[in-house]
Amino acid sequence: MPERTEAGTTSRSRRSPWVSHAVLIAGILIVVFPIYYTFVASTLSLQQILRPPLQLLPGSHFLDNYYEALFGGLGRVGGINVWTLLLNTSIVALSVAVGKIVISILSAYAIVFFRFPFRMTFFWVIFITLMLPVEVRILPTYKVMVDLGLIDTYTGLTLPLMASATATLLFRQFFMTIPGELLEAARVDGAGPWRFFFDFVLPLSKTNIAALFVILFIYGWTQYLWPLLVTNSNDMNTIIIALRKMISYADADTQWHLVMVTTIFAILPPVAVVVLMQRWFVKGLVETEK
Template structure:
């Protein structure tokens, strides 16, 4: 029997509401700053309510504000970030799902060793391998290119591990039945494993898209051409404009716009994302 404790329900909701306020307050401040005159942000008192320049500020950011703030057009920044995020998410999933399929369903020498070599890369932080990766990328002439932005980040030991663990839960009778029916390895992979992996793919896509969209250090190293700047590094460059005050209304409007694609991905894929994280029986 579940006891009815109103005070416990109230306390639980209070904690949840407090958490929501703490998380959303910086977003609210950024939105408010994007609707005010730039002088308001330099007055020493940060306003907490929207101003009267919402339409004007966001119109300015699409027409001339980015150039005044020392950044390329906002459309180009968003497109570069979108290309990078999609390429990283799709590339990581494609490589990981194929490598996990090979490790689980093919019998070849040292396959367990190869898996653990992949898994050990999780113990190496990005900062440890970023300089060798940059040297290789520069040596191949991939600086200032979409290939240089995405290719070095495509491999994923985490996704390979997750797909491998999932495939190990699939009964062997399923693969044997497919083999008896005359299905080859790729037909078994395409017609059986991929549909069963749909929720896992969706959950990983959301995580990896946000991971690619929020990349800062790697794009900062491999891009010197403004045509390949992403929106995240452009925000940092707008804050660090020399010999002038930062245009905070433009910067904060850019921050709000930079949040929209990841939020939309989470909202539209929320059901599959949650199902992929919590579903245990396939």
């Protein structure tokens, strides 16, 4: 923050920065504690978990529990192990993120760099999808999925999520800031639409694509209602749906320690993506306003 001058910082932070730090640490505790607590629980034995209160430090069953979850096969969700669940969820998150970006960038390119009949009609058709989330058309969409035979398929899990007004609007907005002179110069040099797309538009959009990728990966990973509707068989479950099945039939022999391990696996990948790609993510989130 270069504009944070000497005068500015001193006048604002002379009053004990400790108060600020204390409040922030309290905030961090609220934000991180539930995740930390689950991690601690994932390192305890079943007996320890069943006898609250839990200890505050990780226990000694880390290796046992994680080994069992990864290589033991989780009985509670029909013998499906964590690998299958992680694979399914990764396929969904990655295809949704990549698919959405590809589809949106193409349609935004068409709308901004070409003039053709019904251009604005198409734009509004895309825009209005903003107002039709799955939640308002649950049953008929389910029926379409059944009719097309897409239940329990990866296509069914991902394709319908790929149309996105938000991403198209974002790319459109960004493309409109590309100066016309650039396109003119490229056309004088004999570049066609594809050349211009790959040599100029795509490189210029790199930051936007990175930011959008993080946001859409999280969007895909955290889907709930959609996979709940279109999957019946346990081996097509995403990790989140599988977890819900594990806890909703909870009874005396629920393997809580394995539930905790699975929860950690459901949290870790998206958190890693957000933390590692933080710079693009924060920029993308705040600048695109969702």
